[in-house]
Amino acid sequence: MGVSGLAFGAAAVTSGLTVVQACVLSLAAYTGASQFALAGALAGGGSLLAGTAGAILLGGRNALYGLQLAGLLRARGALRPLAALGITDESTAFALAQGDAAAARAGFGATFASLYITWNLSTLAGALGAGRVGSPASFGLDVVGPAAFLGLLWPRLRSGRPERAVALLGAAVAVGATPVSPPGAPVIVAAFAALAGLMVPASRTGAP
Amino acid sequence: MPGAWRAVLATAVGCYALKLAGLTVPGWLLGNPRVRRLAELIPVALLAALIAVQVATAGRSVSVDIPRLAGLGAAVAALLLRAPFLAVIIAAAGTAAALRALGVT
Numbered sequence: 001m002g003v004s005g006l007a008f009g010a011a012a013v014t015s016g017l018t019v020v021q022a023c024v025l026s027l028a029a030y031t032g033a034s035q036f037a038l039a040g041a042l043a044g045g046g047s048l049l050a051g052t053a054g055a056i057l058l059g060g061r062n063a064l065y066g067l068q069l070a071g072l073l074r075a076r077g078a079l080r081p082l083a084a085l086g087i088t089d090e091s092t093a094f095a096l097a098q099g100d101a102a103a104a105r106a107g108f109g110a111t112f113a114s115l116y117i118t119w120n121l122s123t124l125a126g127a128l129g130a131g132r133v134g135s136p137a138s139f140g141l142d143v144v145g146p147a148a149f150l151g152l153l154w155p156r157l158r159s160g161r162p163e164r165a166v167a168l169l170g171a172a173v174a175v176g177a178t179p180v181s182p183p184g185a186p187v188i189v190a191a192f193a194a195l196a197g198l199m200v201p202a203s204r205t206g207a208p
Numbered sequence: 209m210p211g212a213w214r215a216v217l218a219t220a221v222g223c224y225a226l227k228l229a230g231l232t233v234p235g236w237l238l239g240n241p242r243v244r245r246l247a248e249l250i251p252v253a254l255l256a257a258l259i260a261v262q263v264a265t266a267g268r269s270v271s272v273d274i275p276r277l278a279g280l281g282a283a284v285a286a287l288l289l290r291a292p293f294l295a296v297i298i299a300a301a302g303t304a305a306a307l308r309a310l311g312v313t
Binding site: 003004007016017018021024025027028029030031033034035036037038040042044045048049051052054055056057058059060061062063064065066067069070073075080081083084085087137138139140141142143144145146147148149150151152153154156157162163166167168169170171172173174175178179183186187190191192193194195197198202 | 211212213214215216217218219220221222223224226227228229230231232233242244245246247248249250251252253254255256257258259260261262263264265266267268269270275276279280283284287293294296297298299300301302303304305306308309
């Protein structure tokens, strides 16, 4: 997470965002994949609208996590907006892995607190350092985004054949659409590959 | 960069609102299995598309960045070895950095 935060801060500043803008994303969006997606779209010369749409679409999985967590966390009143901020791939996985609701709440809170601090401090460090280290590419920092995406994608690829088909189709559509559509648009178009996955039943049944 | 603030704020507000909506909306909204399945599959398509675009395109042309592709290969190897997330990231970045230091472009 610390390395990803450093890489995000560096990637954001290299893509043309300011240090403050990078930090606002980490503080308020607090969802690595969407943040990397926006920075990647800007770095690739993509339109702001397409980059934003891709980032928000990717954040849609957090809504699904929220639904899974709602019953466990039972966050009410002022706690709910705070708990919402803490929903990430990591905190959800950790909370859902606990045996009971009390342990899930504690695990969620601890993961949220430690990762939120790490993510934001490392974003700031990466953003401030980006201008000084010269080329982030010489440190391989431009690969951190794709590698993080792959890390998120991996368990989904292992969960079934439809997932693998959707991933292949999404990648093919995005690359195929690149020469013929405005920058940033191919990723959005690729989201429609998910519709193809609906035509085959999931390999795994039951609640996730 | 004009407009960058708008993109940053829209992304921040949009991503946060989705998290809050998940905690707030009643569960029956995702009771429809097809809607739930689509919500699971869209990130799969998007993540794969993002990887492909960042590794295999430059601007509006299709071209593979060799160090980036090799870095991703190292990430696959690390994932197959069930390495932790951090090790996957370091393997990917380290491989790309090493190849570039050797002059591979």
